[in-house]
Amino acid sequence: MNRRKNVATFVLLAIAIPFVVIVGALVFKERYYAFVSLCVAFLSCIPLFYAFERRESSSKELAVLAVMIAISVCGRFIFSFLPGFKPVTAITVICAVYLGKEAGFVVGSLSAVVSNFYFGQGPWTPFQMFAWGFLGFIAGLLCSPLKKSRAALCIYGAFAGIAFSLLMDVWATLWADGAFNLQRYAALAVSAIPLTVEYVVSNVIFLLLLSNPIGEKLERIKNKYGLFAV
Amino acid sequence: MNGFEYFHPTALALYFASVLFITMFLSNPFLNVAALVGAFVFYAKTKKGICLVKETGFSFLLFVLIAITNPLFSHKGATVLFFFNNNPITLESILYGLNNAVMLTAVIYWFKCLNLVLTSDKLLYLLGNASPKIALLISSALRFIPLLKSQGERIKASQITMGLYASSAWTDKLKGTLRVCSALITWSLENAIDTGSSMKARGYGLKPRTHYSLYRFTRRDALMMVLVAALDIFVIFAFCAQWLEFSFYPLVSYVCSLSALVAFALLCLLPLIIEIKEDLMWKYCKSRI
Known part of the structure; x- marks a missing residue:
């Protein structure tokens, strides 16, 4: 089972992504970068979703994940008057640390989808799915240091804020230009510095405020009902 | 029409x-x-x-x-x-x-x-054919959002009747909000477990189940x-x-x-x-x- 999953993941990444890049280069001359970036963002999510789909998970685990997604979307609502100030990354990281990397990925990427039902879907949805999903996945890989030290958690929060901002700037450059124009990217990244700072600050604040209370609750639910046993 | x-x-x-x-x-x-x-x-x-x-x-x-x-x-x-x-x-x-x-x-x-x-x-409906689990997650998250909202209001109201209302100082307000959030998260996780048990009792994940489709x-x-x-x-x-x-x-x-x-x-x-x-x-x- 596990082996087959790995093989499927590998095949998809090893064949589909180069295929997309080559076809994109041959067919779409000017919008090549936009096409390739969209497809890569989307395709790289598929193996993890596939793994999640194939995994045996109880209805209780699914319900807990759905609640965590709903909580992060509600957080995005509450703070929607401050555009960059959202707890989505923090909640994704907490889920990843306490419930595992797959849970982190699913909560992060589906928070993007669900919240965009309210804020509007667009070509940015796959990029947000990719960014939040993989920030959760990486947090899940680093779960033991992140669980132990609050300093590491803060550093990861800051890293996640910067990474999210830079990824979204890549998106904006590709879509405004059609090609990757380094000058425009630099200009965008510089003009987005206040937003980046906001991401970093909000991630650190939310992680510090929420990681212990939510972590305790998740830990308790996990032990009480025997969920997310690896 | x-x-x-x-x-x-x-x-x-x-x-x-x-x-x-x-x-x-x-x-x-x-x-x-x-x-x-x-x-x-x-x-x-x-x-x-x-x-x-x-x-x-x-x-x-x-x-x-x-x-x-x-x-x-x-x-x-x-x-x-x-x-x-x-x-x-x-x-x-x-x-x-x-x-x-x-x-x-x-x-x-x-x-x-x-x-x-x-x-x-x-x-x-479209996603449900390709990936039923993810479709289920999204649809239950969409259901939990209004539920969280109404439960949050109820928790807030009950905190006020208990005399824990926030004064005008913003630190006090923040503390009050955090208290409500904490209670809300505990409640919603427990509620999720109930939902999960009820889904299991009704046969979620059993083989011969079919979908109802409106279309x-x-x-x-x-x-x-x-x-x-x-x-x-x-x-x-x-x-x-x-x-x-x-x-x-x-x-x-x-x-x-x-x-x-x-x-x-x-x-x-x-x-x-x-x-x-x-x-x-x-x-x-x-x-x-």
């Missing part, structure tokens, strides 16, 4: 996927203009009034922003109009920026139409899908056969096959045509009573 939104979700998904794909990736200015007009007209027909005016104003600002920034970053092109900070501003790069702005605005408007027509229930695939949907696919194939064929060449640099030069343009314009105006046809049909039926 059998307007555009009453088509089968599969047909609607094919329609939006093909329009968005052609607009985003074929990068031909004539096609982009057709896409923008089609999206805007359909959106304006569905959503009337002050809301539309506001949104149009906002997207116009975005349009101008994208259009004017390109010449500042790109100095390609042969026709130099003037110099700005010792950098040449060329006619070609202005046109290129304009084209990008048209493309992006068209994509944004098509996504607005998509949000209106292909609502979350239809998307979940029926009729001849109308099949006709629409065939028409959309035919138009798609024609436009993409025209693109591959280089009937739709357009290059901005160094000088603007293009080939444009009128038939491909007409085919794409027809594709873009399809929702509007269907809506108008249904309106007329309705009027006609009413007049016969």
Whole structure:
């Protein structure tokens, strides 16, 4: 089972992504970068979703994940008057640390989808799915240091804020230009510095405020009902 | 009424996927203009009034922003109009920026139409076939959002009756909010466990279960899908056969096959045509009573 999953993941990444890049280069001359970036963002999510789909998970685990997604979307609502100030990354990281990397990925990427039902879907949805999903996945890989030290958690929060901002700037450059124009990217990244700072600050604040209370609750639910046993 | 939104979700998904794909990736200015007009007209027909005016104003600002920034970053092109900070501003790069702005605005408007027509229930129906678990997660998260909201209000009310109301100091307010959030999260996790047990008791995950589906695939949907696919194939064929060449640099030069343009314009105006046809049909039926 596990082996087959790995093989499927590998095949998809090893064949589909180069295929997309080559076809994109041959067919779409000017919008090549936009096409390739969209497809890569989307395709790289598929193996993890596939793994999640194939995994045996109880209805209780699914319900807990759905609640965590709903909580992060509600957080995005509450703070929607401050555009960059959202707890989505923090909640994704907490889920990843306490419930595992797959849970982190699913909560992060589906928070993007669900919240965009309210804020509007667009070509940015796959990029947000990719960014939040993989920030959760990486947090899940680093779960033991992140669980132990609050300093590491803060550093990861800051890293996640910067990474999210830079990824979204890549998106904006590709879509405004059609090609990757380094000058425009630099200009965008510089003009987005206040937003980046906001991401970093909000991630650190939310992680510090929420990681212990939510972590305790998740830990308790996990032990009480025997969920997310690896 | 059998307007555009009453088509089968599969047909609607094919329609939006093909329009968005052609607009985003074929990068031909004539096609982009057709896409923008089609999206805007359909959106304006569905959503009337002050809301539309506001949104149009906002997207116009975005349009101008994208259009004017390109010449500042790109100095390609042969026709130099003037110099700005010792950098040449060329006619070609202005046109290129304009084209990008048209493309992006068209994509944004098509996504607005998509949000209106292909609502979350239809998307979940489509996703449910490919990935039932993720569709289940999304739909239960969508259900939990209003539930969390109402439960949050109840917790807040009960905290106030217990005398734990916040004073005007913002630290106190923050503490109060955190207390409500903490109670809310505990409650919602326990509630999730209940939901999970109840799902299990009702046989979630057992083999011989079937889905209930609200949507029926009729001849109308099949006709629409065939028409959309035919138009798609024609436009993409025209693109591959280089009937739709357009290059901005160094000088603007293009080939444009009128038939491909007409085919794409027809594709873009399809929702509007269907809506108008249904309106007329309705009027006609009413007049016969």
